[in-house]
Amino acid sequence: MSRDWLTIHEGSAPLVIGLPHTGTDIPDAVEARMTSPWLARKDADWWVDRLYDFAVDMGATTVRTAMSRSLIDVNRDPSGASLYPGMTTTGLCPTETFDGEPLYRPGQEPDEAEIAERRATWFDPYHAALQAQIERLRTGGPVVLYDAHSIRSVVPRLFDGELPQFNIGDNDGATCAPELTQAVEAACAVSGSSLVVNGRFKGGWTTRRYGRPENGVHAIQMELADRGYILDPAGPVSPDNWPSPYEPARAEEMRQHLRRVLTACIAFAETAR
Template identity: 50%
Template sequence: MSFLEITRGDSPVVLGLPHTGTELPDGLDDALNDGGRALADTDWHIHDLYEGLLEGVTSVRTRIHRYAIDVNRDPAGISLYPGQNTTGLCPVTDFDGHPIYHEGQAPDAAETERRRLAYHAPYHAALSAELERVKARHGFAVLYDCHSIRSEIPFLFDGTLPDFNIGTNNGTTCAAAVESEVRQVCEAAQGYTSILNGRFKGGWTTRHYGRPSDGVHAIQMELAQSTYLTAEAAPWPYDDDKAERLRGHLADILSRLDALARKGQL
């Protein structure tokens, strides 16, 4: 699919990149209002932040924006966080709770299904294929799902988000060793804050693929965008100094996960 970017390597680690895309399908730009067209809820620059951190890593990225369809949501439309504010499979509001469509232009059930088949299903077919490929090679696969978000969004959470937000759906999506390695790096990173299974426990991708008993381990990392952006506002400028400091810790995480799987310690 032309909107998918797949990089294949020989590491047991696979990076998921579901929310870095900024492309909109034909016609969607006209349906979105000014707030929607701002694409504020993008995981800005995340594919650049992780570029080159682990030799041989596989990655699967969609260039389609999450406002078209969110590939990290349950395709059945079931909420990941019942009782809490969130956005859906085809979002109709932004993270601040503001409508993103012109009146009467939000997708109906038929349009949502069309987008699911066109963009959500192919992304997951590709991701599933890569996980099976590396698992066949190593006996294990580790899915590391890459995310970022503004550090202050009252509609979604109170206060300021920690810098590293690790999600394993309360320890169910990966072996304890995977969770432990990631947590150790984050807690030891000077000048950063971290939390395990706080507001973000892992999206549908992490929960769907994380099957430790079958040799597929999944973990989500939600980074506060303040850790690598100059400002959490348009035009979302990448801060080279902040990013380089952060990249050292992210490289440590990925190398440890790679070593765990290669040594068969999962």
């Protein structure tokens, strides 16, 4: 299959940005088995690739998949083990949305053979690309892997109440040096918006897989509540109000905050070098 779905921009700064959930592509044969094209794309990290598009001008490397997380979630443990034992989450090839709605018509869910094929076709190449970019930059010293995400502010099935604006995850300090987490937290605090470190989101499989600070790879996840850059409906979403369109004017303030965050990531890595 063509790799048109995988976009890699190589930069020279010691920063790799993963964009695992911004894609919405689904093969026609799979979409035909799903309950709704809208549901299949409902939980995308809407517009995050556009929100961070300034990063390439900062010298960052970006790795993005265009495939929908409903097809294959490249930020889940391929073994099927839950990243958050005892808590509601979605799997490698999800069969329901964050709100618990079924993604497939009865009896049309992917079996083990299909899951293995999807992994080989999309999951493995995405991670091979991430690994290659990390190794390319690590020849010059420590590197930061920044995994970029967003989610609706209110998803009762996943968490109580309204999510903080900035959700920073380093898996309880395991995936990067504390100085990096502190620098990212300080950059977010300037905004005056709510933030948390290792709250509901501590970092997905990407952060946990690559974060090896003892080997010079410092991984951190940023989960934004998307009210910070688009109109986020307060109640249940529907095809009539979701996804909200990207509004450059509304998003500009958030982009300035994120520029500070990425600047802090680069400064940390350059100081470590």
